[in-house]
Amino acid sequence: MNKKFDGYVIVSDLDGTLLDNNKNISKENLEAINYFTQNGGKFSVATGRVVEATEEYLLKIEVNLPIIVYNGGVIYDHNNKKILSEKFVDDNQKQIALRIKEDDENIGIEIYANRKLYILRDSGNSIRSATQMLDIIYDITEDVFSMNWHKILVVGKSDVIDGIEKTFEDKYNIKGTRSGKTSFELLPANESKGQALKSIIEMYNLDQSKVICVGDNMNDVELLQEAAFSFCPKNGSEELKKYADFIAPSNEEHVIKHIVMWVEDKLS
Template sequence: MNFNGILVVSDLDGTLMDSSKNISKKNIDTLRYFVNNGGLFTVATGRTELNIRPFIRDLPINCPAILYNGAAIYDFKKEKFIKHACLDNSILAHAIRDVLYEYNEICVQIFTVGKMYIVSGTRYIDPYVIHEKQPYELADVLDIINEKWLKVILNGKNDKLKGILKKIESIIPKNKFNCMFSTDEYLEILPFGVSKGSALRELIKLIGVNENKVVAIGDYCNDIEMIKVAYLGVATANAHNDLKKAAKCITVSNDNSAVATLINEVIPEFISV
């Protein structure tokens, strides 16, 4: 089958990866077949250029990746950032400090280029940071105010995060930042106007692909803008209902090799190959 000129952009956690954080052999083999027959493939994830590496070593990524939930586009072949956006942390740092005074049992992670800081102390640290042995440094939020922040993650229970979101929105004008949930336990703060969707628009221009041959697949609300930008936006069966409503079609779950099914069955139905 000829997939020449078709771009597939896949979310990683909950989409390309199964519930055990593994990528099935079927997904990998099908992606290699796709790329070997002219397809373009990359990932769009909230992960960084560092903590994504253990998960993509077997993937045939052949164009720049969308990282930090859209705050950066990174070329793994050239090992460099193509583009990145930064937060206005002069305002945000003081809001985070106020949040830390009021809330406990949350983990606040601040990402700069090539580094992650945890500014909420060691009482509670994101379990995935520990499990995946992600490198980080402890810091006071005001001590790193002059560094360039790409994004902030707050990890904790959903009810607490909803309260924190209301507090942040009461302090900071909505046209300064883009706040979103990437799962129920992760509230992310990105530069205003930045999302996986905005990054996909940039990527389309960057590689010069035909917009009618752009396919995106995801599972959670932070993927909504991305699948709206794509010509063919697809939700996995395990996806959040809001994402399913925005998608053109729904395929199988991440535990059933959703990306392989996308390539083998969904794309031929919707796009001329």
């Protein structure tokens, strides 16, 4: 017997979207996700966070597709605790991290590798909700450059990151992505949340015409572009809103509940 949400997929960003300002999933969002999946829907998350800082949020909800972490660098089967796809930054990007360090003393630079966080330059903000599950290594050696890096994160005051975002591609001849008010990232070449979602659609033979995505910052732009229906919460980046089909309530107002109700109305 068919269920009402059969074939529909919702993929949500975490910070600033599914999570409220206190980094919690509201009761209303929890209930909406479980209602959606119990009635045939597929739900997953796409985040810049690492696996360990994502899984704590998945304990109360049914995630029935692989999750996207490291902003698309890793596709992870949460239910079977298995990496399905894993990409790494290249040597050129590693050298650019050193150039950034030389060019701007007002920023922190973090390297994500081997399920640890290596601090190339300390911003004073490396201990936060997204990193609390990781070992943080402050005294790094040259050995770190022989490791496989999942991503490079540049951290600083919002106005400093604004400047980096505006000039980065021209200055370094490589693309990066804004992932928050105080963060900018270098990801593996040609990887993104959207590219990872495209892979999942192919892996699981999903109906792309029923894929719905929601995110709040420019690291979500490819995710929204891959969706048939895209949402940006009211609190999201003004630039990202230009790419969204719909503006949802803010992350303090139960974004996923709003989207599930929207799908239900669409089907009625």
